Ligand code: ATP
């Protein structure tokens with residue numbers, strides 16, 4: 001007898017999405033696509049692998065992602081490649097490569113798996129899904145407002161608008177940040193004894209990130225730190241004020257978070273996050289900002305860009321907390337067939353139903369079984385209706401139709417009448 005082999009498991013932090021979970025994913029993805037198309041955004045599909053250099057140059061050498069989270073390896077030619085940890089760099093690379101940024105404006109979105117070698121925990125995985133949105137060629141702040149507006153619409157569609165809060169900040173221009181950075185470093189140096197090791201390390205590499213620290217012992221010192229908003233010039237302030245006025249006009253509330261800096265190097269001016277209290281420490285479901293400077297950094301001509309990405313697992317986790325969830329089932333109608341004649345009739349009837357009722361999800365029982373076992377499968381499928389064909393029905397040319405979810409007498413119908421009934425049922429859903 002062959003030795004029983006051990007089952008190989010998935011990589012830690014990388015999860016399967018099982019069939020019973022996929023209807024929720026589809027539901028979320030469909031809503032997101034609908035909202036994006038309502039604003040005229042177009043999809044761009046990008047490779048999962050890029051040259052390591054791309055991420056180093058765009059995200060920044062001293063960010064968490066590049067320092068310690070990337071899946072980087074040499075391929076068979078000895079080229080250093082990296083599994084994308086985010087989509088902005090690849091999206092911009094593609095647009096530059098294909099000349100999409102010359103005197104053009106673009107509104108784009110992409111969707112897919114991202115990879116970061118982080119410590120796996122609730123809401124933090126090593127493979128996770130992001131829906132990213134990027135626009136190019138628009139100086140804003142009107143398009144900044146549009147991005148926030150479309151996310152606000154999506155949250156309302158998903159039923160989670162009450163659970164999330166918009167946090168807003170402006171990082172100003174590169175020059176304004178440089179002046180501020182020096183002020184901030186001086187301030188931290190005066191309080192060096194209060195900095196933890198992580199922050200001491202960041203003091204010379206990425207001091208703005210220290211503002212982001214969650215360390216409770218540092219909070220009161222951080223509260224009194226110099227505020228970036230106060231170092232912004234006239235143009236940056238006007239951009240920010242105009243954006244806030246547009247959000248006010250749209251009735252979208254926001255919280256000013258002067259310590260919101262974002263993890264990546266390439267942001268400037270508008271930055272925002274949608275956060276919730278209902279997911280523990282991993283409370284940011286969507287984050288983004290303006291990154292005009294990145295285009296030149298990647299070899300393009302000076303231009304404008306703003307984008308954001310949302311974490312799909314975190315959004316789903318929020319949705320799953322809702323008291324009522326109207327996610328469609330994978331199967332609407334289940335056909336039970338007992339006996340050889342019934343199986344033959346069912347085979348053809350199934351095709352007729354699919355011909356005449358597009359959009360109805362019909363599962364036909366395969367593999368035989370008694371009425372009892374087929375009813376069990378019908379129930380488990382989540383179907384609302386069962387079409388039953390036994391030997392009697394096969395002889396009489398009828399079927400029985402039963403509602404599996406509400407107590408109701410089953411009815412016998414000929415095939416034409418069944419089709420009529422199903423059409424009415426489908427229309428009334
Ligand atoms: P965090 O502060 O949670 O680490 P981040 O600033 O690293 O987030 P971004 O790079 O801005 O995140 O990614 C945008 C969104 O993608 C996040 O707001 C979050 O919803 C999601 N996300 C980021 N990293 C992960 C991860 N490891 N697992 C699951 N979702 C993630």
Ligand code: MG
Pocket residue numbers: 064263
């Ligand atoms: Mg992170």
